[in-house]
Amino acid sequence: MASILQRAAITYLRNNARASTHSATAGGHGGGWQLWKKLSFFVGMPAVGLGMLNAYLAHADGHHEHPPFVAYEYLRVRTKRFPWGEGQKSLFHNPDVNALPGGYENDH
Template identity: 45%
Template sequence: MSQFWEQYVRSAFSQVRGNLWLLSGKATGSALWKRVTFLVATPAIGLCMINAYKGMGETKELQVRQPFVKYEHLRRRNKRFPWGDGERSLFHNPNANPLPEGYEA
């Protein structure tokens, strides 16, 4: 039992004591940036994720496909793409990206 205490429990208590020290007292150097990361940046990222998730539903209703107009200076293909049929880009979206002849059906 004493080996278990020495190996696991005492090391866990020393880590907790070190973490409590970081939460109180004057923060300098790496302790300051550790506090900023966990107390400011992490909640800010969470709020941004919530905002993006709530905004996803609103933008789907607002997106309307623009009518296709065949301009000569747009969608020029000097070389074919090295994958597929050569007309579609690697991240082609048939609902949003027209081919040089127009939108797909």
């Protein structure tokens, strides 16, 4: 009895697998690619353009202030010196944005 059910299940899976792969390769997806193509051009591209415009306008403003320095004891803990420079600055240190344990380097 189990072998009959197993054969029926295998036959069912084979037939459905063939049908699903055939529809995907023979263009039987109902034109969904056209929807995604239109969404990419008419939604995605303008969204990227608006993001670029927003970044440009924020940069062109030129008014960048860092937040006030508060010496919390759990932030900027240096248990070991960095192997470059004086050992206090991270590899991509920016003196206008990144604070050291004693405060910002360039206080405006």
